[in-house]
Amino acid sequence: MIRSITREARFLARDRGALFWLALAFLLSIVAVSFGIAEVREQRETIATLIEEDAADRANALAGHEDWGSAAYYAFHLTYAPPSQFAFAALGQRDSKSWKHRVRMLALEGQINEADTRNADFGLVGRFDFAFLAASVAPLLLILLLYDLRASERMMRRHDLLVATAGSKGSLWLPRALVRVAALALLLLLPLWLGAFVEGAGFGMTLQASAIVIGSLLIWWLIIELVGRIDASPSVLLTSLVGVWLALAIVIPAISKASIEAANPVPDGGEILLLQRETVNDAWDLPKVATMEPFVERHPEYGDHAEIGEMGFEWKWYYAFQQAGDQAAEPLVQQYRAARLQRDQDAALASLLSPPSLVERSFERLADTDTLSMIAYEDSVRAYHGELRAFYYPLMFPEEPFDRELLEALPAYSPKR
Amino acid sequence: MSLCWRIAREEWRLWLRSRVVIFAALIVAVLIAATSVLTVNRVSAEQSQRVEQQSAAEETFFAQPDRHPHRMVHYGHYAFRPPPPLAVFEPGVDAVTGQSIFLEGHRQNTAMFADTKAAADLGGFAALTPANLYQLLMPLLLIVLGHAMFLRERESGTLAVLLAQGLSGTQLAAGKALALIAVIAIFMLPLVFIAAFSVTLGESAIAAASIVAGYFVYLCIWGALVLAASILLTQRAVSLGALIFVWLFAALIVPRFAIDASSAAIDAPGKIESDLAMLAEQRKLGDGHNAADPAFVLLQKQVLEQYDAETIEELPINWRGVVASYSEAELTDLLNSYAEERMELEASQSNMFNLFGIASPTIAISSASRTLAGTDLATHHRFLREAEQLRFDFVQGLNQAHIDELDYTLDINRNNGEAAGQAARVNAKAWRVLDEFRFEADSAGDRLQRATSSLFILLGWLVIASGVVILAARKVRV
Incomplete structure (x- = not known):
């Protein structure tokens, strides 16, 4: 497992698209x-x-x-x-x-x-x-990082070969996604930790905040993983994921708010x-x-x-x-x-x-x-x-x-x- | 030209066959329709409620019995701000600011009970209005529809065929653009209906037409950006990813960034802060309740000279009323100078925010839309100013009644028993000094003028985005 993670980390270091999203996350977190x-x-x-x-x-x-x-x-x-x-x-x-x-x-x-x-x-x-970044922007960044893990390999026509040669599906996709999720979480949280230290927020509170961020990223990872199983082109996958984001971030809160206030x-x-x-x-x-x-x-x-x-x-x-x-x-x-x-x-x-x-x-x-x-x-x-x-x-x-x-x-x- | 039509029709045929496109378009359409109906109902109800509350407040004021006029100064009055007709589309800052103010002597109160005070908190996007659906969701729909419209031809190899048949890149792009404009035109219909409805509510046709035109330009900007990406980029996923990044940036990140930046750059003190600074100054002016305050000695001398009297008892007018009127005027000047300064600082924060429209067309359209609808910060500030004028006028009117209609000796004996209290009253007819107050939005011309810079920024965006499309289309090679 460790070996496959270091391998994926090396791949990630050469994936300019992914690096761009990660750098953006880090920058936005510093700004926030x-x-x-x-x-x-x-x-x-x-x-x-x-x-x-x-x-x-x-x-x-x-x-x-x-x-x-x-x-x-x-x-x-x-x-x-x-x-x-x-x-x-x-x-x-x-x-x-x-x-x-x-x-x-x-x-x-x-x-x-x-x-x-x-x-x-x-x-x-x-x-x-930071709350807005973690709640609304981070999921979109995660979607952009992960949506084409499988689909891009399909596009390159390497997908079936990879699946066939890898020992198990888990050892192929899991480390690849895990490295990205972990990198995103770390880059988002680093400025938060620094800020918490400067402001003197307690350790327990920082830990809870980190758990919230990581928990939310895990939920979104699960969503992306489930949608990603659909055998569709990357752009259809991305469209669907953005649709899911829209539903969860805008439509459901708006409907809930309207009905709660009416009730x-x-x-x-x-x-x-x-x-x-x-x-x-x-x-x-x-x-x-x-x-x-x-x-x-x-x-x-x-x-x-x-x-x-x-x-x-x-x-x-x-x-x-x-x-x-x-x-x-x-x-x-x-x-x-x-x-x-x-x-x-x-x-x-x-x-x-x-x-x-x-x-x-x-x-x-x-x-x-x-x-x-x-x-x-x-x-x-x-x-x-x-x-x-x-x-x-x-x-x-x-x-x-x-x-x-x-x-x-x-x-x-x-x-x- | 007929070639363009054919290309556009072909694009539409493909869209209508795509389940993703149909699904996305339906969802956006349903959301726009539902939000519009809800907002129109809510805002119209608030409109009539506040107009009623305003006239009820006036009737209660007029119906007060004979009293000491200073009692009426403290009894006070209310000013309500009914939403303007276009608020059915763009409620703007109305939800955040209170919409009624209590007006009384010696004080400037804040507008209280904003909707957000009691709102259910579900995060930043829960307060949906037709306007922010157009600002946020419509660009996404255009992205989903158009991100591959040009590069599809490249991917499937039909681009080479089309170019070989003598079609130029520009003609092809024009056809695709036509297809997108048709989508935009269809999705503009709900807005056109709402704008027309607002005209029946008394909105000026110019303001309604300008807001429609503003959104049309805004959506065309997005259409052009989408088309440019689909010409310049060669992979669907890359084009879609890039466009979603642009959307994320323009619609979510830059507006909030701009708020934080203008808040950090310009420090506008709150009311309590500027009140405290003012109080130090106010203490020098004297207390209007106490006519023996040393600050009024000079005033007393002047008034005695003017009426050629030796003592205040000899004056044909009520000295206590003179003091009340004088100190109200002095205090109001002071209060207003601080209030003006506060409002100017807030306005410059908002101007700085609007400038970020250069980095995000979403900011440009949202501020143009609030301004044109008459639900922007400037309109709220004008409401505060007009309410203050109303307050000052009725307070001074009552003070004038105090001066002219109430005998000084009766006045100073007012606390000596029931009969003396009864005698120190003026006729309720004097309450008629209160002006009728009906707050209305600025004239369409004023609003348009205020929105000019944002509208120009939008036009600038349109010119640049279409410029990129034209340049890219000219250079199309297989």
Whole structure:
């Protein structure tokens, strides 16, 4: 076996066509990894700048106010999801979904849906990251490398002779294909390994990523092998293989996406906003009791401090109706979140039918750039907003005297890692 | 000429006998038909939904009761962007950008709830539209049909016979080209239908015709590339492999490469980033809610002089309204300067992306197609600008009502009990300052002008590709 592999390796070294595809794979992998690293570095730099500016702005905002209500009104807090150490390989949803917000203690639904995303063209066209290379381009390169193994020998009229003289079919075609698959896998993975090392991605993660790439190449090898058995001319084989690629990479994902989205409708996001806004605005015209009663239901601990005079303006009442806005929108928000999760779950299932989708999704999972990670980030913003309320309410409702030193203990957002 | 027809007819006869060709053509046809029907239905539904939402938002605004005018500033309004008629073919960036914005005083919000936010994630190609079928799949079909159309004659030895009969290489190539153009023409039909349908929805015939012409040129470029490969290369598999490589490069690799390149070359700050930079500057302007802020001292002096009054209480107008109006204008100038800068940087990223059309006709047609359909980034930016204008106008209209229609003394006592609150209100008629907002695509002329560079790049591609075919065909020897 070793002998036949070294023999095939020598053949490969002289096959200029094959060398071209392999060199191309290597080059593209270098390009994809470098672009990915450049992008995540830029995102990290952005986050570092934001953290600094945000702290300066908050310090300034807090300095000018002498009561809890104004402090909470004027102080914004940065929340963000930093790119993971493996994000360079799969930027995933980070271009089309927001991974940074500035929130304050007002109704959260009016803030969390702000979409501070990149240039819309980026989200539309997509990036040339390693996940895309491995999921969609690598199979095509493998097809171009392998489709005419048999057919080209047929064309040269050596096929039958080779088959007759080789000991077994396995010892002839297997090493030949294996050398090519292995070379392609290695050349694709080398830049990824280097990138993972530079970015400090863990060994286990790199191993999983490598397994995904190799697994996908093996599946495509199997497909090519099965189609290659058809006794047809190389061009018909290549046409059929490209057809299979098209079906698996484009048609099946498109049909799955359309049917998943039709089966799981999401509530109109605008309705969430509208409901929250209307509730908050109506509260201004309602008797203050109407706001405070449902608030005390949720926060019985402030029952003794929820008496608001109908005269004048009180921050307690203001924040209570901000929360009422969030509470009114809660069912819709839950529906929206549940529908997104359901769609993602169905997409995970559907991606089993399409190796390219599966590879892309698995990479996004590894890199924390998939839908679940984006939803987890939103959940962490919600949790943090809750912490802000938990910080201010016990000071604001019992009307504790304003103490600037207590503000030192303001909860700080820390991204989950 | 009749010779060309005969060659083309012969090519068609062969195609119709080939199961691979028939199968591939059928699949592409079914995909185009199905995607078109789905997209037309979806986009038309969204169109009417958003138009309804827009007028519903206006009616709700007008129906608000008598109130303090500043309450209405914070009550706010919504701007919706209905898809233009040609979006049934090319939805463009609409799926990625949100399509509604909440408009309120002192803030510029982002467009929220893009479709992609809740989309099922199945990788890069799952969002099929008629436009990207034409951009990605049609070239592949032409490759499958045409990669061997010329070299077949060489392989089977008929080329020598044809040339010996006095047929020139150019005539033969012209016949083959005619056969391919006929295929392209047939597959253009769905696009022609959709374009005609968009005209019935109110699209300008010029824009619809330009988009059809653009795609025709694009497909002819691919036809020419395919024909050139089949003349220049001598083995089917090599020709097919080379063409698939060109397709892989032009349709899959270069567009995404171009995105990464323009993102790395031009750093456009996000909104939060530029907001924070702006906030530092904004702090110098003063807070519009607080009329005693030192930043307003100068303004107070001017207004008092203008009305020949000693104190703000003596003014015939409401000083708090003056402050609100003044600071809204100042703030808006500042917000707009940052927003403009952000949009200009994004636009230059997109211009750089478009330049990559020189390396890939797929980029050239896709940006021409988005621009002509009115679903490009520039149109989204115009929506943001117009929504901002709408926001500024109604906020200032309300501030004017605050100045003219609400007494200052009543205003500062507004929190002293129910009756005082009731008194500090203006008549709901004042809400009529809100303008009706119906976002529409640019005129066909403007869109065409914006698409000119991409269309020229396409024409350049066509000239070069056909040039190669003609040169190659002239040199055909057995």
